[in-house]
Amino acid sequence: MTYEAVIGLEVHVQLKTQSKMFTRVQAGYGFPENTLTDPVVLALPGTLPVMNKDALDKIIKAGILLGCEIAPVCKWDRKNYFYPDSPKNYQISQYDQPICKGGSVEIELPGPARNVMGEHKRIALTRIHLEEDVGKLNHGEGVSLVDFNRAGTPLMEIVSEPVIRSADEAFAYLTALKTIMIYGGISDCDMEKGQLRCDANISIRPVGQHALGTKVELKNLNSFSFVRDGIAHEIRRQAAVLESGGKIVQETRDYDGQTGTSQSLRSKEMAHDYRYFPDPDLMPVEVDSAWKESVRATCPELPFDRQRRLQEQYSIPYTITSVLVPDRELGDFFEEAARLCGKPQAAGNWITNDLLRELGAAKVALGASKVRPAHVASLVKLVEDGVILSNAAKEVFIDMFHTGEMPGPVVARKGLKAETNTEDLERWCAEAIAANPKSVADYKGGKESALNAFKGPVMRAAKGKADPKRVDETLRRLLS
């Protein structure tokens, strides 16, 4: 039997705000335990939550970027459950009126080869709502300790429709989502810092069957690869259960990415009754159209839209745009360099090959790079004008990467200027022709490759500083 997977993802994304969701203590990662707390975070008796407007702005921005319908009112509910990492033993969340409804994420599936664009499709979203993060439990021997630094961090839950059909699609979905969040300055989505977390609901059904199979929730998918591998594993596991005549049990399973196995955490019978009700401590907040428009004005172009535009506007290939676009800063760098030199293809090549290689080798972030768009643009122009040759240009690039000097001064300092004296070039070409009558005859007889026989002596005479293009032109002119 062939099966089809039906997958829905619940993605939690921490918002990049200065302070926490309901109090003005700093939000952050990597601080000493329980230092990012205050009476509100610790839920001391008598404390009350006060909403962080920046968090609401950021989720509205996410909603606009993903084409969601933004609710006219931001309403808060309490989700009641006991757990030691939850200071109030309820989480302030949004239940029946999420701030964002609908929308979709455009994804790109893997292409037939690395340098070929894959199929694009849209994954529909159910909703996005805002809530607060919980603390973190550290289990030791005989004791469990709680760190409330993370508690109260603004957290957005993005729920997809069950329209994802494969582990690859899930991977592509997360990749696209992360790129958009970073583009919008909404979150850094660093999974290692817990800024993005993903749970997957997975069921399978025979191809052609409409009714859904029993779903299993997969948790602890700690990296994008684990999401992909965990889902692939769960699909295989469910297929094996069905093939052997078994039944899928509705449950929550814990995926271990190290061993590539999963274990049951709890069954449906142990599911919580969260007893949601509107939080009486927080008044609903009206989100009028002026508010939405002010957020819309801060929204960047979406990554895939940008990629299509770059390909059209600059006629640069997928191999370059697919490197430039996922990193908003790199894309901006490119567009600035292209604007300055008017040669997008060349600028794109320098950035995606040389710049990224050097940055990677030196472990330097783009923001800290001494090479700025003006350097690249200037280098492109020097090559284009024949001032330096491409092998010399490579040397100039590495030099300016380390020194931050503009290419012009580097060329002068290192004496890398190309030989452009026309008189010399004419003379060297004439001498080469005169010295090799056989090749002259061959060339005139129609043998195009005979031309190469003159180039070696010319280059030797020029000590390698002659522009091959101009050598070629001169030889052809003299032989015509």
Place this chain on the structure above:
Amino acid sequence: MPQELFNASVAELSRMMGAGEVSSVELMASVVARTKAVEGRVHAFNSFDEADALAQARASDQRRAQAKASGSPVPALEGIPVGIKDVISVAGQPLTASSRMLANFVSPYDATVTRKLKAAGAICWGRLNLDEFAMGSSTENSAFGVTSNPWDLERVPGGSSGGSAAAVAAGEAIASLGSDTGGSIRQPAALCSIVGLKPSYGRVSRYGLIAFASSLDQIGPFARSVEDAATLLGAISGHDPKDSTSLRMEVPDYNRGIAELARSGRKWKLGIPKEYFGEGLDPEVGAAVQAAIDEYRRQGCEIREVSLPHTRYAVGAYYIIATAECSSNLARFDGVRYGHRSKDATDALDLYFKSRAEGFGPEVKRRIILGTYVLSSGYYDAYYLRAQKVRTLIRRDFLEAYKQVDAILTPTSPTPAFKKGEKAANPLAMYLNDIYTIGVNLAGLPGISIPCGFTAGGLPIGLQVIGQPFKETELLAVARTYEERNGWRSRFPKL
């Protein structure tokens, strides 16, 4: 004027201190001495810190001297000892909510009302007893002992702010703060023959008040006169950025407003809701309230019958909404971060079970269970959602009535103070004590209880005046109209 400083009003003491007739230290010493003399019988306090109070009084006297020297004005509450219900946070002082759960908890921060009282020069004096987590109408639910009614030590002072009411009635504080979720300020004020004011919901910040039912709770003052209550209200009112439910409304000078209304000679139109004078109303209470209504009529006020038809659903709706909210609000008391932690717990779940079983008293448990039930999946619509609809109808009833009248007059409590233990075994009978006060909380209105006489047996009776949303000045002016015509204020309990 009473002979003893500890029985004087804020206004009288403020004048005396201003004139240099008495110092704050002398006043505080008088209150401390009185407290030591009667506290063994009254038990209004969970704790008090004499040395800290006298230090605050000394600082106040210094501030007053400096202000005098520089000619700057002195706030009315400067140097006045104000008792604080032990459910409102005062930095560095115990905050127990009269619960074993918080028996050893010391709050590290000031409630907004505490901060404002301090800024107004008041002395935060002692931690006043209450029904555990403000759940009750008699102060018998305290984990630290029952408070006695100063007028009859065999009887309860009402609740939940019983300690706040008893302290002011007994001369153990000049004024005090309480909290009112379903009548917890007005009912004990009535039972102790003092003034108790519940402001409009949103008038006073709840930041630092241990939440019982967030959508109903409101902090308010107990005092010996309407004027004093107005002074305290002025000090604690106003928008607080730390409480999203506190309203951005200007705080008027209430006493100036009352005086202006009195000068204008305005004749009030007052509503008498027929639903509040039916079965269950003690005849002596009914007669005293009727006499007060007659007095208003003599003053030239127009008395009209009004109807609040949904009144009979109020107690039911209240006990659904209040318990639902409390079941969630009290979830934070889990033994993990602070408060009682069971010594016998073996794991996280067991820690919750045992800490909460040991830490909470029976009434608190009853309400948490009830609230958990009404919020449960499948019951939410039938209980919580319906109760919220009833709440809307109750508010609409009041607003409809206010198209005809300026304020509404009712008894505060159906009976005078009852004997300790009399209703302790019957939660439902206890819940019905709040029958006249609950609607005000559900509708978010301001309400005040003022003394309106005594039973033949010498037990106090209270008159409730219910005002319009955020029209506390008018409410206080209506209360003042009656207060200035009677001598109830000059009676003090014999202790």
